[in-house]
Amino acid sequence: QTALNITMELARLGVLARYSVQLIGAGLDAIEAAEDRGRFKTIMNSIGMSTAKSAYVKTLDEALEAVAELGYPAMIRPSFILGGGGTGIAHDEAEFRAVVAAGLDASPVREAIVEEAIIGWKEYELEVMRDANDNxxxxxxxxxxxPMGVHTGDSVTVAPAMTLSDREYQEMRDDAIACLRAIGVETGGSNVQFAVDPATGRRIIVEMNPRVSRSSALASKATGFPIAKIxxxxxxxxxxxEIRNDITGVTPASFEPALDYVVVKVPRFDFAKFPSVAPALGTSMQSVGEAMAIGRTFPEALQKALRSLETGHAGLNADPAETHLLATETQALLDRLAVPSPGQLxxxxxxxRRGVGVDELAHLTSIDPWFIDEIAGIVELRLELETAEVTPALAREAKRAGFSDAQLAYLWGDDERTVRARLRDWDIVPTFKTVDTCAAEFAAQTPYFYGTYExxxxxxxxGDRTVVVLGSGPNRIGQGIEFDYCCVHxxxxxKDAGYETVMINCNPETVSTDYDTSDRLYFEPLTVEDVLAVIDKEKPHAVVVQLGGQTPLRLARPLQAAGVPIAGTSPDAIDVAEDRERFSELCAKLEIP
Structure with a gap:
């Protein structure tokens, strides 16, 4: 977005014309048509697409006139912004005045659109590519x-879309491609967002980004289709x-990716670092990172994604992190669902688990009943794991639903090592499937894997000379992209030294999770269980833990205890540096104040 805004400003100042600079991909007119809210609405309406009822404004007075006709609650969305900056929902005039003022200030052209608040509608996104021949x-x-009302960067997202019929998807697909043509994106990729009223089925187009976005990065990692490169x-x-698919080596880029798995992205928040800020989600993005997981089913992918966040959860509850929920009254929990929050699921x-119905929870959260029902399936299996006799069939069902060894240990009153040994005795071990863009129709040339229980x-x-590098997991305050840089290098x-390299990571925003950075990529949570599963498969010469920040460092000791060869600094030396008491003892011994 920053690059688009600078480009528009350079064009307005005449710099591009003065130096005969040609824009390729999205031209000036296409950028302005997509980013200018009023113009975008006009163009979409002209080709028969529905948009939210709205008015284009440049001043507070114009905004007040618009809301007098539209009514409250009202949504304010500035033009040319990133991450939902300056957006907001107003429920009365005082709130409206404040949000409009902030929105106009956030827009580099001091323009915004006031529209009906479609809070609670279902939100979908399509990543579309177009070439010069109109393919x-x-x-x-x-x-x-x-639902709508929560910024997509702060929302749990799923690919492919789960609750669309084939006809609905095809209609949405046609609209997205028509949108690119009407806006004038001659070549390249765009992100097109839609909203659907769950009560009536009415569909509107929300916006279109004529650029690579966070969703583009997610879509690239979810499918293996390198959007930015293409x-x-x-x-x-x-x-x-004319462009060959790197993963299959035989199909062209005009071959739409097919997914025989489910991808779930879960945002990572750091509200704990800002105790004065209420952990409530809205139209402005507040997450600082995200984790992505791949599974054969939605429950499996969801539970893997939740444990990938490194926030103390081993999955969807059924772990020590649920203690505070167990101690909370039912009505208090129901009240918490009134406002979207990071811990909502x-x-x-x-x-x-307490018997509240799917329909009631869907009504309270505006989450589609299909997803609530899938979560109910996880809960039902959890209850069975707690009360029924433990059998190989039940254990396999649990692993296929994404339950971690830590969750099973919690439910069975064992430790993880005992659970792991029991599962191995029953021959319940993970297998790895390929992300190949074509649902196994063609052989994959680039190894890109995820774990499951098929x-x-x-x-x-x-290989004979294999080294595993552990990535840094989701970005957070204090652990960001700098560690991914180290892992990539x-x-x-x-590779230059003659080793085969294996990368394990779960962050879709990183270069380390590009399919061609390492010889093999495993898109897996950075937990002892999941890392050991890859190590058992790869049998590496060594594992590098020092370059991914605190995440892999915390795994060093349990990995060493499991017999894994750790490269470089020993886990004990790492512990001396990380444990404040041991470090103080070392400093005293060396007479360092």
């Missing part, structure tokens, strides 16, 4: 669990049918 493909459909090639004149699961394993035999250096 277009939809790379991925993404569905937001959280958008660049399209911008310099290639067409989709954990509250929903606990209320389902019968067939698709990984190649382990470690992988490249190891």
């Amino acid at each position: 277009a493909v939809v790379v991925c459909s993404i569905e937001n669990l959280d 958008a660049t090639l399209l911008a310099v004149g290639y067409t989709l049918d 954990f509250v929903v699961a606990e209320l389902l 019968e067939e394993d698709e990984t190649p035999p382990p 470690a992988s490249l250096a190891l």
Whole structure:
């Protein structure tokens, strides 16, 4: 977004014309048509697409006139902004005046749109690519669990979309491609967002980003389709049918990706660092990172994503982190669902455990009943695991539903090591499947894997000189992209030294999770269980833990205890540096004040 805004300003100042600079991909007119809320609405209406009832405003007085006709609650969305900056929902005039003032200030052109608040509607996104010959493909459909009113960057999202019929999806696909054509994006990728009223089925187009976005990065990692790379090639004149799919090596980029798995993205928040800020979600993005997980089913992918966040959860409840929920009255939990919050799904699961119905929870949260019902399935299995006799069949069902060893240990009153040994005795071990863009129609040339509990394993035999690099997990305050930089360069250096490299990470925003950074990529949570599963498969010469920040450092001791060879600094030396008491003793011994 910053680059688009600077480009528009350079054009207005005449700099591009003065130096004969040609824009490739999205031109000036396309950028303005997509980013100018009023113009976008006009163009969409002209091709027969519905938009929210709205008015285009440049001053507070114009906004007050608009809201007098539209009524409250009203949504304010500035033009040319990123991350929902300056957006807001107003429920009365005092709130409206404040939000409009903030919105106009946030817009570099001091323009905004006031529209009917479609709070509670279902939100979908399509990632679309178009070339100079007017060929277009939809790379991925993404569905937001959280309804409109929660910024998509703060929402749990699922790919592909789960609750659309085939006809609804095809109509949405046609509208998204028509949107690109009408706006004038000649080549490249765009993110198109839709909202659907769950009560009536009315569908409107919300906005379109004529650029690579957070959702583009997610879609790339979810499908194996490198959106930014292909958008660049399209911008310099290639067409989709001329670009080869790197993963299959035989299909062209005009071949739309097919998914035989489910991807779930969960945002990571750091509200604990800001105790004065209420942990409530709205139209402005507040998450600082995200984790992505892949599974054969939605429950499996959801539970893997939740434990990937590193917030103390081993899955969807059924772990020590649920203690505060167990101690909270039912009515208090129901009241918490009145406002979307980061821990909402954990509250929903606990209320389902207490017998609250799917329809009531869907009404309170505006989350589609299909998702609530899937969560109810997880809860029902949890109750069975607590009360029924533990059998191999039940244990396998639990693992296929995404239950971690830590959750099973909690429910069975065992420790993780005992659970792991029992599962191994029953031959319940993870298998790894390939992300190949084509649902196994063609052989994959680039190994990109996720763990599940199916019968067939698709990984190649382990190499003789393999080194595993542990990534840094989701971004957070204090642990960001700098650690991913280190992991990527470690992988490249190891390749140069003649080693096969294996990367384990769960962050879709990173270079380390590009399918071509390492020899093999495992998109898995950074937990002892999940890392050991990869190590058992790869049988590496060594594992690098020092470059991904605190996340892999915390795994060093349990991995060493399991017999894993740790490269470089020993886990004991790491512990001396990290444990304040041991470090103080060392300083005293060395007479360092």
